[in-house]
Amino acid sequence: xxxxxxxxxxxxxxxxxxxxxxxxxxxxxxxxxxxxxxxxxxxxxxxxxxxxxxxxxxxxxxxxxxxxxxxxxxxxxxxxxxxxxxxxxxxxxxxxxxxxxxxxxxxxxxxxxxxxxxxxxxxxxxxxxxxxxxxxxxxxxxxxxxxxxxxxxxxxxxxxxxxxxxxxxxxxxxxxxxxxxxxxxxxxxxxxxxxxxxxxxxxxxxxxxxxxxxxxxxxxxxxxxxxxxxxxxxxxxxxxxxxxxxxxxxxxxxxxxxxxxxxxxxxxxxxxxxxxxxxxxxxxxxxxxxxxxxxxxxxxxxxxxxxxxxxxxxxxxxxxxxxxxxxxxxxxxxxxxxxxxxx
Ligand code: UDP
Ligand code: MG
Numbered sequence: 383x384x385x386x387x388x389x390x391x392x393x394x395x396x397x398x399x400x401x402x403x404x405x406x407x408x409x410x411x412x413x414x415x416x417x418x419x420x421x422x423x424x425x426x427x428x429x430x431x432x433x434x435x436x437x438x439x440x441x442x443x444x445x446x447x448x449x450x451x452x453x454x455x456x457x458x459x460x461x462x463x464x465x466x467x468x469x470x471x472x473x474x475x476x477x478x479x480x481x482x483x484x485x486x487x488x489x490x491x492x493x494x495x496x497x498x499x500x501x502x503x504x505x506x507x508x509x510x511x512x513x514x515x516x517x518x519x520x521x522x523x524x525x526x527x528x529x530x531x532x533x534x535x536x537x538x539x540x541x542x543x544x545x546x547x548x549x550x551x552x553x554x555x556x557x558x559x560x561x562x563x564x565x566x567x568x569x570x571x572x573x574x575x576x577x578x579x580x581x582x583x584x585x586x587x588x589x590x591x592x593x594x595x596x597x598x599x600x601x602x603x604x605x606x607x608x609x610x611x612x613x614x615x616x617x618x619x620x621x622x623x624x625x626x627x628x629x630x631x632x633x634x635x636x637x638x639x640x641x642x643x644x645x646x647x648x649x650x651x652x653x654x655x656x657x658x659x660x661x662x663x664x665x666x667x668x669x670x671x672x673x674x675x676x677x678x679x680x681x682x683x684x685x686x687x688x689x690x691x692x693x694x695x696x697x698x699x700x701x702x703x704x705x706x707x708x709x710x711x712x713x714x715x716x717x718x719x720x721x722x723x724x725x
Pocket of ligand 1 (some may be wrong): 413414418452481483504506508595
């Protein structure tokens, strides 16, 4: 199923256009973590090994590091991060003052971590680490943003798979530019990150925001694995909330639908009125029925309530945005990766 947009650029073409590679960048891996104590030991082991390998092979410059963002965990997650930061020079931690949700935690990591390129990924090892060297290659070939796209969704439950795919199609239908089956596993260059800093939205839906940045973008495919350990931290409630942010932050289409529905219903009532008048004037059977009086009343009441609800949702967004509240607060940091110069 291809639902891609014109901003998708072919990785192969990118290579052909740019035979001269950029120098190996300082890579920062950014991982939001919410109660991830079960997966952190394995994630750290694999990521430390990956960075060592990349540095040894010349794919990443020395000083590359892992940045865990503890999103207000209530278990031993932060203690583990602090221990790893003490044990490995390439591990750093950022602790948020409370749980702010995956998107805010991720943004905090992206805006705080230094490095020439930043790769965001989940802490639960669902994102294939072997895609990272390919993403860096695409960057070195000239891309500013590299999106990792799932080849299949076999690892997800039937419900998650079908609802996610239906949602991507809905967004595409509503005119929201998102890349099909791409979540938040992506590489961004320092330049793209600095552009992202300029967006001050309260309601974050990063995968919708990134295409707004423009820049040369390429796609790398990967196989998504099942969660390594622990449970999903994205219950249905959080998933629905993110889905709603995606729609209401990027398109006013639902409001336009209301206008269209309102116009249609009004036109219909006018026609109905003309028809009733015709019956009254030209025939003697004009006994107004119960149904024609009561049904439209309920119908219109329903349409009006629904419309008010949707308008209210947008109004609530404006209200919250005018408050310009900070999206996160950093409580503390650990590790020695924060004094590096931003290239
Ligand atoms: N996460 C977070 N804050 C939250 C919920 C999730 O930082 O409030 C992190 C979580 O630790 C993980 C990533 O976001 O690294 C994706 O979450 P998860 O794997 O549970 O989502 P799923 O893969 O089930 O959609
Ligand atoms: Mg996951």
